[in-house]
Amino acid sequence: xxxxxxxxxxxxxxxxxxxxIGSQPRGIGHDAIAASTDPSIIxxxxxxxxxxxxxxxxxxxxxxxxxxxxxxxxxxxxxxxELLIKVKQTKKPxxxxxxxxxxxxxxxxxxxISMTEGRRSDFFNHLKAVAESLTALAWISYTGKDQGxxxxxxxxxxxxxxxxxxxxxxxxxxxxxxxxxxxxxxALKELYVPGLRNYVKSHYPLGPVxxxxxxxxxxxxxxxxxxxxxxxxxxxxxxxxxxSSRPKEGMAAVFQEISSKPVTxxxxxxxxxxKTKNRADRAGFVSAGEKEARTSVPSxxxxxPPKLELQMGRKWVVENQIGRKDLLxxxxxxxxxxxxxxxxxxxLQIKGKVNNITVDKCTKMGVVxxxxxxxxxxxxxxxxxxxxxxxxxxxxxxxxxxxQLYLTKDSLEASITTAKSSEINVLVPASGPDNDLVEHxxxxxxxxxxxxxxxxxxxxxHSGG
Numbered sequence: 202x203x204x205x206x207x208x209x210x211x212x213x214x215x216x217x218x219x220x221x222i223g224s225q226p227r228g229i230g231h232d233a234i235a236a237s238t239d240p241s242i243i244x245x246x247x248x249x250x251x252x253x254x255x256x257x258x259x260x261x262x263x264x265x266x267x268x269x270x271x272x273x274x275x276x277x278x279x280x281x282x283e284l285l286i287k288v289k290q291t292k293k294p295x296x297x298x299x300x301x302x303x304x305x306x307x308x309x310x311x312x313x314i315s316m317t318e319g320r321r322s323d324f325f326n327h328l329k330a331v332a333e334s335l336t337a338l339a340w341i342s343y344t345g346k347d348q349g350x351x352x353x354x355x356x357x358x359x360x361x362x363x364x365x366x367x368x369x370x371x372x373x374x375x376x377x378x379x380x381x382x383x384x385x386x387x388a389l390k391e392l393y394v395p396g397l398r399n400y401v402k403s404h405y406p407l408g409p410v411x412x413x414x415x416x417x418x419x420x421x422x423x424x425x426x427x428x429x430x431x432x433x434x435x436x437x438x439x440x441x442x443x444x445s446s447r448p449k450e451g452m453a454a455v456f457q458e459i460s461s462k463p464v465t466x467x468x469x470x471x472x473x474x475x476k477t478k479n480r481a482d483r484a485g486f487v488s489a490g491e492k493e494a495r496t497s498v499p500s501x502x503x504x505x506p507p508k509l510e511l512q513m514g515r516k517w518v519v520e521n522q523i524g525r526k527d528l529l530x531x532x533x534x535x536x537x538x539x540x541x542x543x544x545x546x547x548x549l550q551i552k553g554k555v556n557n558i559t560v561d562k563c564t565k566m567g568v569v570x571x572x573x574x575x576x577x578x579x580x581x582x583x584x585x586x587x588x589x590x591x592x593x594x595x596x597x598x599x600x601x602x603x604x605q606l607y608l609t610k611d612s613l614e615a616s617i618t619t620a621k622s623s624e625i626n627v628l629v630p631a632s633g634p635d636n637d638l639v640e641h642x643x644x645x646x647x648x649x650x651x652x653x654x655x656x657x658x659x660x661x662x663h664s665g666g
Contacts, residue, residue, distance in 0.1 A: 239289060241404040245282050252388070252396040253278050259385035266324045267385065270316055270331045277309035281338050285409070288341075293411035303342055310335050321542070321561055321580075323516075326370040327382075330389060333364035337393055340401055343408035353401045353408055361393040366599075366620055373595050374557060374575045505543075516540060517555075522547045535574050541566070560585060579604055589615070598622045607638070619643060 253275060260271035284306060294302055313332040317325065337360035340353035351359060368386050375382035508520040509528060517530055517539040528549040530539065538557040541549060546565045551558070554572040562581045570577070572591035579585060579598045587596070588607035597618040598604050606627045608615065619625055623645045628638040644660030651657075 242282070242286060244400060244404060245285060248396055248400050249278055249282065252392040255388040256385065256392055259381060259388050262381040263385060266316070266322060267327045267382075270313060270324075270328050271385075273309060273313045273316070274331050274335065277306065277313070277335050277338060280305045280309055281341060284341060288409045288411055290412055290415045292413070292415050292417050293344075294417070298417070299342060299344070303339075306338060306341070310338075321540070321559070323538075326367045326374070327385070329367040330364050330371065330386070333367065334361060334389065334393055336360045336363070337397060340405070341409055345408075353405055354398060357393060357398045357401055361390070361398075364393075365390070366618075370576070370578075370597070378556075378575075511537070518542075519544065519549055522549075539570075541568065554591070560587070598625055601625075617643070619645075 257271055257275060260268045284303070287302070291302070310332075313328075313335050317328045317332050322328070337357045339360075340356045343350055343353050343356070350356065368389060371382055371386040375386075505521050507522045507525075508518050509522065509530075511517050515537055517533065517537060519528065519530075519539065519541045520543055522528060522544040523546060525544075525547040528547060529552070530549070531552040533539075533551065533553045533555050535554045535556055537555050539551060539555055539559070541558070541560045542562060544563045544566050548567040549569070551568070551570040554574065555570070556573070557575045558568070558570060558573055558577045560566060560568055560577075560579045560582055563585055564583045565585070566582065567586045567588075569588045569590065570593075573589075573593045576595035576597060577587060577589070577593050579587065579596075579601050581599075582601040582604065584603040585601070586605040586607070589596075589612040590609055592611050593615045595616050595618065596606060598620070600621045602622065603624045604622065604626070606617070606625070608627060608629050610630055613629060617627065625643040625645070627641045627643060629641065631637045631639045646661040647658050648661055649656050649658050
């Protein structure tokens with residue numbers, strides 16, 4: 202607490218020293234000093250010190266990719282501070298000028314997004330949480346209701362709601378495993394809600410306030426126009442000939458050749474032995490030998506060779522398995538994770554308790570597992586079946602279509618989270634003596650109604666006639 206107070210006193214002394222040159226003639230430097238000492242800029246510096254600093258402190262304890270993505274977050278917020286200072290010195294630009302003005306901030310957003318692409322890492326949820334949350338900084342681009350963008354406060358809240366899906370995954374995964382990750386996830390949430398939201402609410406509820414007398418935004422450089430084609434030569438080396446005596450070129454020559462010959466000239470007569478139905482080498486069935494030859498060829502994924510291995514003693518990797526119905530992992534413990542990627546038309550059985558299971562970009566894949574400590578995640582999949590024979594605290598389905606979940610009595614308390622997914626059915630044991638499975642379809646359509654000052658969301662229900 203004392204360190205924060207000292208930092209704020211030092212910053213206040215620096216601002217007072219900068220104000221001491223106020224008697225100098227007004228100019229660009231004077232405007233910049235006045236903008237940097239504006240109450241809204243001072244409040245944003247406090248936001249950086251209190252909230253962004255807390256995220257950075259937690260990231261330093263983790264290191265690696267979490268530290269890298271947090272550095273990008275620091276850079277993005279620093280860029281926003283610079284843009285807020287420039288707003289007070291710049292006239293309101295048009296849409297082209299606004300895009301050029303926000304270019305430094307957009308570069309940081311694209312840098313964060315690029316870190317989430319490629320092969321999925323162990324810290325994918327951390328990376329996605331930051332990349333999704335940084336879109337909240339786009340509130341500075343709000344110019345009015347006609348823009349088709351939410352108001353600044355609502356935009357910050359909506360952006361965080363998209364990022365909170367991945368932030369909650371971090372909390373669930375590391376709740377009982379590593380308190381540093383939990384501290385980082387909570388600090389990230391506090392940065393946006395209430396941090397950035399309250400800042401925008403206090404200083405820019407209607408968007409940035411541009412200067413009426415400032416300088417205009419520099420227009421982006423235009424690409425040079427292509428050079429004109431060279432003029433046709435006025436002098437010909439050959440003597441001119443009348444058009445009728447010149448040889449025809451291009452399509453004219455083609456049509457002249459066609460019209461000068463009979464229509465059927467050059468065609469061959471098709472005899473009975475040349476017809477497909479009478480040829481012995483074109484039978485309309487596939488022989489058993491050909492079938493056997495085709496099925497005997499092993500299937501390999503175009504991405505890479507198939508894998509089923511334990512890496513670094515902590516992570517089981519199952520990749521590019523096609524047409525394998527007998528995949529098995531039986532020597533595992535609660536500290537290991539299982540990552541299934543790019544498999545098709547296969548079945549994997551996991552015997553024993555593991556920490557986490559991720560099924561990524563698989564088609565017609567079946568997964569049977571006993572127990573999972575953290576969560577079972579299904580991402581970017583199509584037509585998959587997952588059966589839990591023991592317990593699973595969380596099952597999440599993201600950007601997938603056609604998912605069948607089989608639960609037992611021990612796993613009925615599992616929390617199922619879905620996002621951008623369709624055709625999800627959950628089969629649970631019936632209460633009767635036969636123990637038959639009862640299928641429940643999870644809703645994918647919702648109705649949002651505005652009641653009592655807020656939106657109420659309910660699933661769509663269809664009634665048959």
